[in-house]
Structures are given as C-alpha cells and as structure tokens.
Amino acid sequence: MPDATGLELIAGELRDAEGADVVTDTLFFRDRATLSVQPTHIRAVLAHLRTKGYTFLASLHGVDYYPHEPRLGVCYELLDMASVDRITVKLRVASDTPEVESVTEDWPTADHQEREVYDMFGVVFRGHRDLRRILMPEDYEGHPQRRDFPIGGEPVIFTFNERDALGSSE
Amino acid sequence: MEVKRELLNTGGRASGTRPGAPAGGPADLRVQSLNARQLLRGGDLEGPNPSAHLEGTDFERHVEESVLTTTLDRAVAWARSNSFFPATFGLACCAIEMMSIVAARVDVARFGFEAFRASPRQADLLILSGRVSIKMAPIVRRIYDQMLEPKWAISMGACCSSMGVFNNYALVPADKFMPIDVHVPGCPPRPEALMHGVLKLRKMVQDDPDMGWRERYGAHGTEELLPELTATTEAPAAVNVFGEGDTAGA
Amino acid sequence: MSEYRRREQSITLGPLHEQLDEQSEGGAESTQELLTLNFGPHHPATHGVLRLLVTLQGEIVRDVKPIIGYVHTGIEKTAEDKSYWKVIPVIERMDYLSYYFNAMAFCGAVETLIDVEVPKRAQYLRVIHLELNRIMSHLVWLGTSALDLGAISMFWYCFREREKILDLFEMSSGQRMHTRYFQVGGVIEDIPPGFAEKLRGFLAEMPSRVDQYRDMLNGNEIVLQRLRGTCPLDAETLLSLGVTGPLLRAAGNPWDLRKADPYCSYDDFDFKIPIGTAGDNYDRFACRVAEMYESVKIASQALEGLPEGPHITEDRKVALPPRHELATSMEALIHHFKLVTEGMRVPPGEVYFPIESPRGELGCFVRSDGSSKPARVHMRDPSFVNLQATSPMVKGAYIADMIATLAMLDPILGGIDR
Numbered sequence: 001m002p003d004a005t006g007l008e009l010i011a012g013e014l015r016d017a018e019g020a021d022v023v024t025d026t027l028f029f030r031d032r033a034t035l036s037v038q039p040t041h042i043r044a045v046l047a048h049l050r051t052k053g054y055t056f057l058a059s060l061h062g063v064d065y066y067p068h069e070p071r072l073g074v075c076y077e078l079l080d081m082a083s084v085d086r087i088t089v090k091l092r093v094a095s096d097t098p099e100v101e102s103v104t105e106d107w108p109t110a111d112h113q114e115r116e117v118y119d120m121f122g123v124v125f126r127g128h129r130d131l132r133r134i135l136m137p138e139d140y141e142g143h144p145q146r147r148d149f150p151i152g153g154e155p156v157i158f159t160f161n162e163r164d165a166l167g168s169s170e
Numbered sequence: 171m172e173v174k175r176e177l178l179n180t181g182g183r184a185s186g187t188r189p190g191a192p193a194g195g196p197a198d199l200r201v202q203s204l205n206a207r208q209l210l211r212g213g214d215l216e217g218p219n220p221s222a223h224l225e226g227t228d229f230e231r232h233v234e235e236s237v238l239t240t241t242l243d244r245a246v247a248w249a250r251s252n253s254f255f256p257a258t259f260g261l262a263c264c265a266i267e268m269m270s271i272v273a274a275r276v277d278v279a280r281f282g283f284e285a286f287r288a289s290p291r292q293a294d295l296l297i298l299s300g301r302v303s304i305k306m307a308p309i310v311r312r313i314y315d316q317m318l319e320p321k322w323a324i325s326m327g328a329c330c331s332s333m334g335v336f337n338n339y340a341l342v343p344a345d346k347f348m349p350i351d352v353h354v355p356g357c358p359p360r361p362e363a364l365m366h367g368v369l370k371l372r373k374m375v376q377d378d379p380d381m382g383w384r385e386r387y388g389a390h391g392t393e394e395l396l397p398e399l400t401a402t403t404e405a406p407a408a409v410n411v412f413g414e415g416d417t418a419g420a
Numbered sequence: 421m422s423e424y425r426r427r428e429q430s431i432t433l434g435p436l437h438e439q440l441d442e443q444s445e446g447g448a449e450s451t452q453e454l455l456t457l458n459f460g461p462h463h464p465a466t467h468g469v470l471r472l473l474v475t476l477q478g479e480i481v482r483d484v485k486p487i488i489g490y491v492h493t494g495i496e497k498t499a500e501d502k503s504y505w506k507v508i509p510v511i512e513r514m515d516y517l518s519y520y521f522n523a524m525a526f527c528g529a530v531e532t533l534i535d536v537e538v539p540k541r542a543q544y545l546r547v548i549h550l551e552l553n554r555i556m557s558h559l560v561w562l563g564t565s566a567l568d569l570g571a572i573s574m575f576w577y578c579f580r581e582r583e584k585i586l587d588l589f590e591m592s593s594g595q596r597m598h599t600r601y602f603q604v605g606g607v608i609e610d611i612p613p614g615f616a617e618k619l620r621g622f623l624a625e626m627p628s629r630v631d632q633y634r635d636m637l638n639g640n641e642i643v644l645q646r647l648r649g650t651c652p653l654d655a656e657t658l659l660s661l662g663v664t665g666p667l668l669r670a671a672g673n674p675w676d677l678r679k680a681d682p683y684c685s686y687d688d689f690d691f692k693i694p695i696g697t698a699g700d701n702y703d704r705f706a707c708r709v710a711e712m713y714e715s716v717k718i719a720s721q722a723l724e725g726l727p728e729g730p731h732i733t734e735d736r737k738v739a740l741p742p743r744h745e746l747a748t749s750m751e752a753l754i755h756h757f758k759l760v761t762e763g764m765r766v767p768p769g770e771v772y773f774p775i776e777s778p779r780g781e782l783g784c785f786v787r788s789d790g791s792s793k794p795a796r797v798h799m800r801d802p803s804f805v806n807l808q809a810t811s812p813m814v815k816g817a818y819i820a821d822m823i824a825t826l827a828m829l830d831p832i833l834g835g836i837d838r
Contacts, residue, residue, distance in 0.1 A: 109662025152339030273579030
C-alpha cells in the first residue's frame with residue numbers, strides 16, 4: 001500500500017495535473033489508501049493512476065450512503081501488480097443526478113461491474129455501450145440495494161396459511 | 171382376531187377440510203374407510219354410527235382415493251416408482267449435494283434413479299435443488315410444464331421449500347408456482363436426507379400414483395393439449411400452451 | 421466434382437485455426453447465415469443457470485453474450501439486515517463451492533475494521549480448511565468438466581475424494597457444506613481429537629490420487645485434442661478484463677495473492693505456483709490439477725506446524741467467551757449477552773479485503789457505520805469478472821470448444837449472481 005505520505009504525493013500530483021478541486025479527500029485507514037474524487041474527473045484520475053503503475057482494476061462497486069447526501073457512491077479498487085500496491089478511488093453522486101462517466105473504454109473489466117452498479121443502485125454510466133440490468137429481470141422496477149428499498153420477502157408457507165399464501169386457487 | 175379401534179375426538183381441523191373429505195373431519199373419514207373395507211370384504215358394518223356408510227358415487231370415489239384398486243394399477247405404480255428419471259436441474263448449492271447422491275457413497279443407482287435426463291420431455295422427476303430467484307421462476311415453471319405426466323417434483327433444500335436462509339425480494343418459494351410432492355429440509359440437505367426424500371416419494375407413488383394432486387393444487391386446465399384438438403373442439407387451450415405471437419415468460 | 425467432395429478434400433489435419441481461416445477465405449461464409457442459439461439457463465453443460473446467447477455461423481461461434489441473474493439471491497442486501505456474525509452463514513452461500521473462502525474474505529474485512537489480532541493457531545486452522553476447500557473445489561471442477569467433455573467416469577473418482585474431505589469438514593464443524601466454521605477473530609471451535617490423524621491419512625494418499633486423475637486424462641487422445649490449443653487468450657487481454665486466478669496463471673502470469681500479498685500466515689509455508697505457457701484450455705486444466713498437489717503440501721505443513729494456543733481471539737467484545745466462564749464471571753456473562761443479542765460493534769470505516777479463492781481474487785468490501793450491522797457488504801466475485809472473458813476466448817472457435825472453455829473457466833453461478 002502506498003503509505004500516508006505516498007498517498008498525499010499522489011493526491012498532490014492529481015491536483016496539479018487535473019485541477020485543484022479534483023481530489024476532495026484523502027484517507028489512510030488501517031494501512032489502506034483512499035482517494036475521494038469528483039465524479040466528473042474519474043476517467044482522468046484513473047488514467048493518471050495507470051501511469052503511476054496501478055494497471056489492474058480489481059473491483060468496481062457501488063455504496064449507498066443514505067441518508068447522507070451525495071448519496072450514491074462508486075468505488076474503484078486499483079491494484080499495482082508489480083509493487084503489490086492497492087489504492088481505492090471513491091466518488092459520490094447525488095441520487096437525483098446519478099450520472100458518472102463510464103470507464104469501460106480504458107478498463108474493459110468495468111463492463112459487467114458497471115451494469116451491476118446500475119442495476120442495484122441506479123447510477124447511470126454515460127458512454128457504456130450496453131447499460132441494462134444484469135442481475136434483476138429486465139423489466140424490474142426499483143434499485144434493490146439502495147438502503148431505502150425494502151428487503152422484501154414472502155411469508156413462509158405452512159399448512160395453516162397455505163390458502164392465504166397461495167391465493168384463492170384452493 | 172377382532173381389532174377394536176377407538177376413535178379419538180380430534181375436534182376437527184383448524185383450517186377447513188380438503189375437498190373431497192367428509193365434512194365431519196378425520197374421525198368420520200376413518201369410520202368411512204373402515205366401512206368401505208368391510209363392505210369390500212362382505213362383513214358387517216362396524217363403528218358407532220352404522221348409518222354413516224357411503225353410497226353410490228361417494229362410495230366409489232372414496233374407494234378410489236383411499237383403497238388401492240386393481241393389481242394392474244398396483245403393478246404400474248410399482249414400475250413407475252422404481253424408475254424415476256430425474257431431470258438435471260441444479261440451481262445452487264443443493265445441486266452439489268444432488269451430485270453427491272449420484273456419486274459412489276450414496277449411490278442412487280442402487281434404486282434405479284441414476285438416469286438423469288437433460289431434456290424435460292424425457293424426465294419425470296424434477297428435483298428442484300437450490301434457490302429459485304424471481305428471474306428463474308417462470309423458467310422452472312416452463313420446464314415443469316414441458317414434462318410429461320405422470321410427473322413429480324421434489325423441493326430440495328430450505329430455499330425452495332420455504333424461503334430458506336434468505337427471505338428477501340429476490341427469491342420465491344417453489345410452492346407458489348408449482349405443485350411439490352416432497353419437501354426435503356436442510357441447507358443443504360445431506361445426500362442421505364435427499365435420498366430419504368426420494369424414497370419417501372417412491373413409497374408415495376407406490377401406494378397411490380395419482381395422489382389427487384389436481385384437486386389439491388387446483389391444477390385443472392394445465393394439461394397440455396395439441397393445437398389441432400383445441401382448434402376443432404370447443405375447449406380452450408391450456409394455460410401453458412402458447413399461441414401464435416405469445417412470448418410471455420420468454 | 422461435387423461441392424461435398426471438394427469440401428471434404430479441403431479438410432486438412434493441420435491446426436484448427438488454419439482450417440477456419442481457409443474456410444472463411446474460400447467464400448464459405450457467403451453460403452452460411454448467422455444463427456442465434458439460446459443455451460438456456462437450463463442446460464446440462466452450463467455449470468449452473470448461465471444463459472448464453474450464441475451467434476453461430478455453421479458450427480463456428482461468432483459471438484457469445486452471457487446473460488446472468490437467474491440465481492440472484494440478494495445476499496448483499498440480506499447481509500445488511502443481520503449482525504456481523506449472522507452475516508457469515510449468509511455470505512458463505514454465495515460462491516457455494518468455496519464457502520470457507522467467502523467466510524474468510526468477510527471475516528478478514530471485519531477483523532481489519534475492528535483491528536483485532538487472530539491467534540496463530542486459528543490462522544493455521546484457517547489455512548488447513550482453506551486449502552482443503554481449494555482441493556475440494558478443484559475436484560468438483562475436474563469431475564464436472566470431465567463430464568462435459570464426455571469422460572464420465574472421472575466424476576465418480578473425484579467425488580470419492582470429495583466425500584473424504586467433507587468427512588473432515590464434518591469432523592471439525594458438524595456440517596459438510598456451509599459450515600460457519602470461520603468467525604470474526606478465529607474459528608468457532610478447535611479441531612476434535614482424531615482430526616489430525618484423519619487429515620494426515622488423507623493428505624498422505626491424496627497425491628497418488630491426483631496422479632491417478634492426471635494419468636487417466638493426460639494420456640487420453642480425445643481430452644488432449646479437445647483441450648490443447650483451443651481458445652487461448654493472452655495474459656494482457658486477461659488482465660485488462662480483470663481476470664485472475666488459474667485462468668491468468670495458465671496464460672503465464674504468476675499472480676497469486678497467497679504469495680504476492682500473504683494473508684493469514686501464508687508466508688510461513690513453502691509452496692509453488694503452477695503457471696502455464698500457452699494460455700489454452702489444456703494449460704488451465706493442468707494448472708488446476710497441479711494446484712491440488714500444492715494445496716496438499718500447504719495443508720501438510722500447516723498441520724505439522726500447528727501451534728498451541730487459543731482458537732479464537734481473547735477479545736470478549738468480538739468473540740464469545742467459553743461457556744465454562746459464564747458460570748463464574750459476570751463480565752463474561754455480560755459480554756455473551758451483548759454479543760448474542762446485539763452483536764459486535766464495529767468502528768465506522770470501509771475496507772476491501774482480497775484473498776485468493778480457487779477461481780481468482782475474491783474480495784470483500786465492508787462498510788461499517790458504527791452499529792452492529794454492516795452498512796454495505798459487497799463481494800468481488802472472481803467468476804463474475806472472469807465471465808467477461810468468455811466472449812473473447814470463444815470467438816472463432818467451434819461450439820464444442822465453447823463447451824470445453826466454459827468447463828475450464830470454472831464459473832460458479834452463485835458467486836456470479838450473488
């Protein structure tokens with residue numbers, strides 16, 4: 001892992017390269033480095049980190065920070081195989097404008113993973129060539145892993161509630 | 171030697187009676203089945219209420235349902251029960267334990283059930299092994315409909331019997347969309363437990379192949395009819411036969 | 421001569437890709453149209469409920485689109501609803517062949533968040549069970565893949581060994597699958613007496629068994645023809661697609677998290693990483709078989725070097741106190757009560773903990789908001805990412821090669837769909 005000073009150096013370089021407001025936060029927690037960036041610059045940030053050696057996108061996943069706004073977060077876990085370093089890049093978008101630029105052109109592994117974030121959280125990835133639901137049925141309404149989506153479930157069908165559970169076909 | 175049977179007063183069932191069962195509850199049913207047996211053997215009527223013997227169509231229906239009829243039926247039931255062709259239908263973790271019953275330790279070939287057929291048209295036992303998600307449920311139903319009768323279904327594991335470990339938006343219990351004959355609990359059930367369930371089904375089929383399941387599950391109207399027949403007769407096409415342009419469930 | 425005779429004479433015994441090139445150059449594609457075939461979710465060869473939309477030209481695959489979600493169980497959402505130790509049984513059922521790995525990834529993430537030290541004995545016990553699970557996963561893979569290729573009798577041999585491993589799991593935890601053995605801070609129970617001898621016996625005979633499997637398949641002409649040279653993919657494309665695990669190692673890249681970034685005392689053990697050269701199906705097959713030998717070695721070393729000590733952390737705020745203490749110590753009783761009713765409290769933070777599962781990098785992302793239930797649990801499943809490599813691998817190959825490639829990819833739909 002880049003240590004705390006290494007992380008600050010990377011953040012400083014990003015600010016110089018992309019603009020002062022690109023990096024909103026740096027966090028060094030339990031020996032892990034995290035960069036929080038603006039959603040608009042995500043492609044440039046990842047491209048810059050690629051030049052620093054982080055050539056493998058291990059994971060792309062979404063988080064729901066309900067009820068804090070901006071609510072929807074997307075995490076990018078990068079890995080530098082040569083020096084065995086990991087760095088996390090996070091961004092947050094508000095739930096009324098959940099749009100992020102897709103990184104599938106530079107990182108083909110993001111294909112299915114961005115579709116999953118769209119399916120589960122509703123984050124729309126601009127530029128993704130085929131953004132549709134991947135885990136839920138195509139016509140499902142709602143984004144299940146948002147924290148205000150009910151967990152759902154069915155009552156367990158025993159003999160005493162068989163008729164109510166199965167409807168009036170009995 | 172005379173066997174005196176004492177009838178317990180169970181006080182009736184809580185949720186109403188099965189269709190076709192006598193209105194008085196299980197006690198009357200017992201009396202009637204005993205009377206039916208006595209009638210067949212030509213003996214005197216027994217029981218505290220001799221006028222409760224059945225007549226006419228009730229009697230015939232009762233004999234059909236509760237007393238095994240001819241030797242030919244029994245032979246056919248024996249053959250059917252000893253030659254289940256399970257369909258290869260593994261969904262999730264339970265599928266690995268289902269593969270274990272085919273393996274050498276709990277050998278399902280001892281009973282003659284090792285011929286797993288991939289095509290549902292050739293299979294007669296659907297072992298639903300694993301969690302049924304809402305995306306998969308119409309497909310399971312479609313596979314089940316494609317199986318030819320007589321067909322049976324075993325719901326293996328907790329997830330398809332009840333909701334299992336996950337009671338959430340994504341799953342549906344199998345009882346909601348298809349008739350299940352045996353539920354095998356476990357997460358996943360041991361191969362021995364699944365074997366016990368299969369053998370229980372075998373016993374059920376040996377004793378009563380029909381099992382009245384069409385009445386129990388309201389499954390009238392799900393018989394698959396050939397389009398030619400439905401065109402000429404007045405009967406409507408069955409629920410699961412797709413007309414032209416029908417893509418529901420695809 | 422007739423068209424048929426001409427085509428017949430055009431078949432050479434040269435390598436497959438040359439024959440395909442000749443065919444397409446010869447204008448044969450103008451007589452063949454594209455056919456889209458649905459390998460439905462219910463199919464004997466799809467290793468679970470995977471649906472593939474295959475676009476064929478004759479028998480050559482031009483495009484493959486995997487459609488998933490048929491066993492989506494909402495595990496991540498369910499995990500947000502349960503306290504941390506109750507998440508473990510739920511999260512184990514994700515990648516249902518490598519259940520110890522799922523639990524390890526989650527427990528590792530929570531242990532990192534809580535910053536609790538796992539005792540050495542617990543780490544070695546974890547390693548033993550992880551490596552046994554790796555062998556078991558590879559055995560099931562081998563049995564079902566050979567079944568797909570037509571070598572049906574391999575299935576029974578592999579499952580014979582699998583039953584022995586499941587007996588060991590049953591000895592240590594009481595369950596064959598989904599054992600709930602790993603807990604946050606260690607393992608739930610120490611191994612019973614007799615486990616060590618049984619494990620020793622199993623590990624002594626396992627290498628000869630793997631020799632048997634290798635000999636049965638390695639010399640088989642049909643298996644070699646189907647696996648050698650079919651559907652290769654180079655390491656760079658695999659890396660850009662995010663593929664890890666035996667697929668990447670078969671292409672020549674020796675990336676293995678057990679060696680590169682050791683967790684759970686893996687650096688105490690001496691083992692090799694098998695890699696391949698060509699990246700075709702045969703190398704994927706050979707890599708996994710060779711990994712079984714290495715796993716036996718690791719498990720033997722862990723067993724011989726098993727240190728004495730507690731099997732779970734002594735921190736009572738994280739792990740249940742031993743039951744005999746409940747009768748004498750008030751604090752133990754209070755800790756027990758708090759842990760069982762409310763669960764452990766985890767300081768707020770986010771952590772991504774990756775481990776090396778039999779299919780690749782399995783990572784668990786846990787976000788905690790300070791309460792006793794996780795706020796987000798996400799498993800980065802290797803099969804989910806590896807599935808994206810199916811399309812580049814099988815483009816231009818025959819359907820039969822596609823079946824073999826699917827088998828060698830080792831997808832587990834429970835992990836893909838979660």
